[in-house]
Amino acid sequence: MVVTDTQPVLVVADRYGAPLADFYYLAEGAMLYVHWHGNLTAEEVVRAVSEGSKLLGAYSYSRVLNDKRDTSGDWSDALPWLEYEWLPQAVTRGVRAIAYLLSPDLESQIVSQEFMDAISRQLHTALFLQEEPARQWLLLQQ
Template identity: 45%
Template structure:
């Protein structure tokens, strides 16, 4: 279970003003929680991830909780950017573990598996259906 001591950093809207991603920081766990919403596209995924990078210099976090319980869509075209742009930056700032909470619909499973395969040699990453299990795993990293 996530701690109750956190800071809600931002809710980033999509092009229509609906919530796309929320950023929550849990300082005691050195954790950045990104909670996704709606139908995601590659462009939106890249924008959210780039936007999230603004806190790397201001906040301490070594763990990422990528929470897609409320999201779906095809973001597979973002995979090369995530692998060759985001991953080196994440490693450079000290990210050590990433818990990926899947959508109950398990949409875009192939892209998710490809992302995990690209990241796993560089940092700890696991897939979860349950948020509490993901948080417990992150705390052990």
């Protein structure tokens, strides 16, 4: 993880108190790194993204490194909300690119691909299996 010596600026827990998503602001590259955990549901994804979206007002970033390598689950019911509610707000507030680190879980990979296909018309997007290439790609995005 690129943020081993950095504290998260926001930690969102699931309904049982277990880690769901850790948000890190990386000033170098104006980047938000989101590290997801556990078996994701649509409800939890919407809640965590809603909480994380509040960081757009507090930090200036145009790139998102979305790390779902430690997750599983079908969160596809969140796709309409992400595309029609979150995406327009994120673009308006300056988000320009998302690099996506895929989960090893096939079900989650399928949903992730659907998500990236839906948002690729408005943002620069790319899927990755490893962090370093994802981070380097993001740094090249304007």
